Amino acid sequence: MLQIFASYDVPLVRFFAGFLEHQGIECHVTNEPVGSLGGDIPLLEGPTELWVLDDSRLEEARQLIEKAALPGVPVNPWRCGKCGELVEGQFTDCWNCGEARGGDSDAPSPS
Numbered sequence: 001m002l003q004i005f006a007s008y009d010v011p012l013v014r015f016f017a018g019f020l021e022h023q024g025i026e027c028h029v030t031n032e033p034v035g036s037l038g039g040d041i042p043l044l045e046g047p048t049e050l051w052v053l054d055d056s057r058l059e060e061a062r063q064l065i066e067k068a069a070l071p072g073v074p075v076n077p078w079r080c081g082k083c084g085e086l087v088e089g090q091f092t093d094c095w096n097c098g099e100a101r102g103g104d105s106d107a108p109s110p111s
Helices: 010-022 055-068
Strands: 002-007 027-030 048-052
Touching: 002 010, 002 055, 010 027, 010 048, 010 055, 048 055
Parallel strands: none
Antiparallel strands: 002 048, 027 048
């Protein structure tokens, strides 16, 4: 099982999961928020993650997600070179420290 996508946009993660499953690629969604404490305090502070169950289909799934995404909008998250924060692919600057995205900062599967 390998992570293919992560985002704080839960409906987008769910969309990609349904899209991949419709294409016959089994996947699993993790870190999906189920509620909050005190109205505005989330139970989880990390992004919702999409995992492909069959490692051999990862590249196929990645290509399908790229085709389904908006043209010109990167979907792969990237890791900030300055503070190490995981940032959604569509952003050009780190939300945590303001550092601009570097050329080689695509995030591998977070551990």
